[in-house]
Amino acid sequence: MAAALDRRHAENGEIAALRSAIADQAAEIQRLRAVLEQHNAWLEDHGGALRDGDARATTVEARQAALDARQETLDGWLKSHDTAFEGLHLRAESLEAARDVRTFTHWLDQHELRATPKISIVLPTHDRAALLPRAVASVRAQRYPHWELVIVDDASSDSTPKVIAGFEDPRIRSIRVEHGGVCAARNAGLAEVTGDVVAYLDDDNTLHPLWLKALAWAFGEHPEITAAYGGFVIDDIGGLPELFLRRYDRETLLRENLSDIGAVAHRAGLPEARFDESLVEMGDWDLLLALTADREPLVVPAISCYYTTTSGDRLSHGPTYDDDFAAIRRKHSGPEHRS
Numbered sequence: 074m075a076a077a078l079d080r081r082h083a084e085n086g087e088i089a090a091l092r093s094a095i096a097d098q099a100a101e102i103q104r105l106r107a108v109l110e111q112h113n114a115w116l117e118d119h120g121g122a123l124r125d126g127d128a129r130a131t132t133v134e135a136r137q138a139a140l141d142a143r144q145e146t147l148d149g150w151l152k153s154h155d156t157a158f159e160g161l162h163l164r165a166e167s168l169e170a171a172r173d174v175r176t177f178t179h180w181l182d183q184h185e186l187r188a189t190p191k192i193s194i195v196l197p198t199h200d201r202a203a204l205l206p207r208a209v210a211s212v213r214a215q216r217y218p219h220w221e222l223v224i225v226d227d228a229s230s231d232s233t234p235k236v237i238a239g240f241e242d243p244r245i246r247s248i249r250v251e252h253g254g255v256c257a258a259r260n261a262g263l264a265e266v267t268g269d270v271v272a273y274l275d276d277d278n279t280l281h282p283l284w285l286k287a288l289a290w291a292f293g294e295h296p297e298i299t300a301a302y303g304g305f306v307i308d309d310i311g312g313l314p315e316l317f318l319r320r321y322d323r324e325t326l327l328r329e330n331l332s333d334i335g336a337v338a339h340r341a342g343l344p345e346a347r348f349d350e351s352l353v354e355m356g357d358w359d360l361l362l363a364l365t366a367d368r369e370p371l372v373v374p375a376i377s378c379y380y381t382t383t384s385g386d387r388l389s390h391g392p393t394y395d396d397d398f399a400a401i402r403r404k405h406s407g408p409e410h411r412s
């Protein structure tokens with residue numbers, strides 16, 4: 074207990090130090106901006122005078138060059154301070170997220186739920202017979218028992234059908250579809266679910282044992298929400314696993330994805346809960362944008378899944394990345410966001 078308190082105090086101290094550094098950075102940026110504004114005002118006031126007289130052309134050009142160099146230096150300072158400012162914000166946000174996740178997880182582990190919605194997990198798979206049992210085992214290891222797992226076999230040509238046939242659990246069922254890609258497979262799974270809430274899992278990732286209980290709490294205790302997302306642990310940032318959990322902000326979401334499909338959940342039957350089958354990648358980003366177009370999601374301070382980057386045949390950052398990214402931006406953003 075003492076060790077946990079010491080760790081909590083240390084984290085709070087680091088967060089406070091970061092907040093202080095952020096305030097210092099903000100003050101410095103304001104100072105630099107004021108200098109730049111004064112510099113621009115001087116140029117405006119004196120520019121006409123500097124341009125008068127052919128005899129002074131050489132002097133004017135020299136002074137103008139010096140002023141341009143000074144402005145370039147100031148712009149560089151502002152850019153570097155803005156970058157550092159953003160980095161401090163992200164670091165503070167990461168520390169606060171880790172603290173909140175640990176506290177919530179300890180609390181959730183002993184919490185008695187008042188509502189027990191049925192949760193459906195859609196798991197598409199294609200030619201990953203070796204990985205699929207691990208993903209399914211993480212579902213069966215959930216501390217929340219009221220779930221169903223719908224496996225969508227996207228026309229696998231390996232031993233996937235045989236592996237699926239070996240899962241002896243009445244809560245697990247499967248369908249086989251023609252090969253149409255992961256978004257089409259997820260849509261096929263959505264047509265089969267019978268639960269109150271829908272969650273997702275990729276065949277190369279695994280669920281945290283308390284994720285479904287966290288979703289049962291979220292959707293059971295918050296009837297006003299239609300969508301939610303949590304954090305996930307990714308294995309390849311800086312050489313060590315790292316928690317990824319970002320605050321919801323619509324403007325940020327329009328620029329970049331804030332979650333992963335394994336961390337996203339929504340109520341069943343939503344008309345906007347459908348995957349764009351023209352996309353090869355980033356169907357999860359497109360889905361989250363659609364789910365949150367009119368209502369903010371609940372950000373659940375819990376680990377949803379463990380995201381693996383070592384599996385072969387991964388879709389992320391493939392040859393269609395740029396085209397899919399542009400398509401999603403056109404679909405969800407106004408003209409001011411499309412540059």
